[in-house]
Amino acid sequence: MPELPDVEIARRNLQRWMRGAVIVSAHSTDRRVLRPTAPSTFRSLLVGRAVREVSRRGKWLRIELDDGVRLFSHLGMTGDWVARDVDAAREPSERARLMLSRRDVASSVRYVDPRRFGRLIAVRKDISEWRTLGRDPLADGLDARSLAAAIVGRRRSIKEVLMDQNVLAGIGNIIATEALWGARIDPRSKTNDLSPDDANAIARALMTIIGREIRHKAEGASRFRVYGRAGLPCPRCGAKLLRIVQATRGTTFCARCQVRKGQRAKVS
DNA sequence: CTCTATGTTTAATT
DNA sequence: GAATTAAACATAGA
Numbered sequence: 055m056p057e058l059p060d061v062e063i064a065r066r067n068l069q070r071w072m073r074g075a076v077i078v079s080a081h082s083t084d085r086r087v088l089r090p091t092a093p094s095t096f097r098s099l100l101v102g103r104a105v106r107e108v109s110r111r112g113k114w115l116r117i118e119l120d121d122g123v124r125l126f127s128h129l130g131m132t133g134d135w136v137a138r139d140v141d142a143a144r145e146p147s148e149r150a151r152l153m154l155s156r157r158d159v160a161s162s163v164r165y166v167d168p169r170r171f172g173r174l175i176a177v178r179k180d181i182s183e184w185r186t187l188g189r190d191p192l193a194d195g196l197d198a199r200s201l202a203a204a205i206v207g208r209r210r211s212i213k214e215v216l217m218d219q220n221v222l223a224g225i226g227n228i229i230a231t232e233a234l235w236g237a238r239i240d241p242r243s244k245t246n247d248l249s250p251d252d253a254n255a256i257a258r259a260l261m262t263i264i265g266r267e268i269r270h271k272a273e274g275a276s277r278f279r280v281y282g283r284a285g286l287p288c289p290r291c292g293a294k295l296l297r298i299v300q301a302t303r304g305t306t307f308c309a310r311c312q313v314r315k316g317q318r319a320k321v322s
Numbered sequence: 323c324t325c326t327a328t329g330t331t332t333a334a335t336t
Numbered sequence: 337g338a339a340t341t342a343a344a345c346a347t348a349g350a
Contacts, residue, residue, distance in 0.1 A: 056328050086345085113329080131329055132347080147347090169346050171329060183330090209339080219330085226328055281328090302342070304326080 056113055056129040058192060058224030059267035064135050065110040066272075068117065071137045071163055072105040075156035077119070082150035082174060087167060089175040099123050099176040100152070112187045112223025122178050130171025138162050150174055187223040191260055192268075196222075198254035205245045205253070212248065212256070213241035214301050225260065227303045228281045229267075233259040234307065235280045235290075240314035241305045242298070247316025280306045 080100035085091040103119040110116070115127040127135070136145065140153060140160045149172075150165040165174060175181055189196065189204055204222060208215045215221055216230040225233075234241045236259035239252055248256075270277070279289050284297035284306045293310035 060328075128329085131327070168348070169327095169329095171345070173330095217329095228328055301340085303329090 056131060056133065057226035057229055057267075058113065058190075059229075059264055059271055061110055061113050061115060061129060061224065062192060062268055063271050064129065065108050065115055067137070068115065068135055068163065069108040071161065072108060072117065072152075072154060074105065075154040075161070076104045077101055077152055078155050078160070079153040080150075081152075082165075084149045084170065086170045087149045087165070087172055087174050089173055096150075096174070096176050099178075100125065105154075111184060111190050111193065112219050113226070114184050114187065114223075116180075116184065124177060124180070126173070126175040126177065126181055126184060127165070128173045128183075130167060130169060130173070132169040133165065133167035133172030136164055136166060138164055186220050188219065188221045190223045191264055192224070196257045196261055198250055198257050201257040201260075202248075202250060202253040205248075208245045210245070211241060211300060212239065212243050212245050213305055215245050216256075216260075217301075217303070222260075224264075227305075228278065229260065229263055231281045231305055231307070232263050232278055235312060236262065238312050240309070240312045241300065241307050243313075243315035249315075252315065280308070282306065 077100045080097050082088050082096055083093050088096055100119065103121060103123055106118045106120065108115065108117050113128060117125040117127065140162050145164050145166050147166045147168040148164045149167050149170065152163050154161045154163065189200060205215050213230055213234060216225050217227065233256060237255035239256065280295055284295050286295055288295055288308035288311060291308060291311040293308055295306050296309050297304055297306050
């Protein structure tokens, strides 16, 4: 469940479930997800400490505890946090469980992740993956100027740059695909061929999609215009949507109404 | 059986 | 050495 809007929803859930609670027990034996991998380290760092705050940058969650301890959580491709009764059975694909107590009320949260691309990192200082993250569109805001400053001087395509977490934090394949369609820009365009108007269009499209996804995800389903719809007609112009591969990730786009920047004008 | 998948890291290649 | 590309991870679903 991962891209900025999904992670933001997870943050709000965890904040609601955990803030002010004391961690009564912490259990995980998953050596793929856990860092450090020793279950005893996970337990001893977390147990007995209260949850101060749950924050997010990009796709990373940071659960801040007493004494400077923090639990970083990345959801990978299929990770999610769920709240359950203390005596509820183990979830399918459950990888970690925290038992909580708040005002004498007991509860539990579980980390589920079928593919186990996610991470749970219990540490006493911020990890480098967190420190090097780029601008977060939701937390820091994003406009034409800040986007242009972030992507300036890159040689890769705009699609790949948008997904670089150290450039912009939280943009994944879906949002990048959708935003470039919304901005009418061909995903193969190079960043240094983009005008200030282009940067403005992309920044606005990103903010629109992120806001809409958070709003919709909080309740129902989400709706994508082009992602996963290759071969179907473009919702804007009706041409058949194409699928290409960039940096091993599929990109769906409309070759008719998304303009490829930096290409020589078509000869007549 | 084959292909694809919301993400990131690491190895291989240019 | 920098940059780009492919592979790897682990599992599910079409």
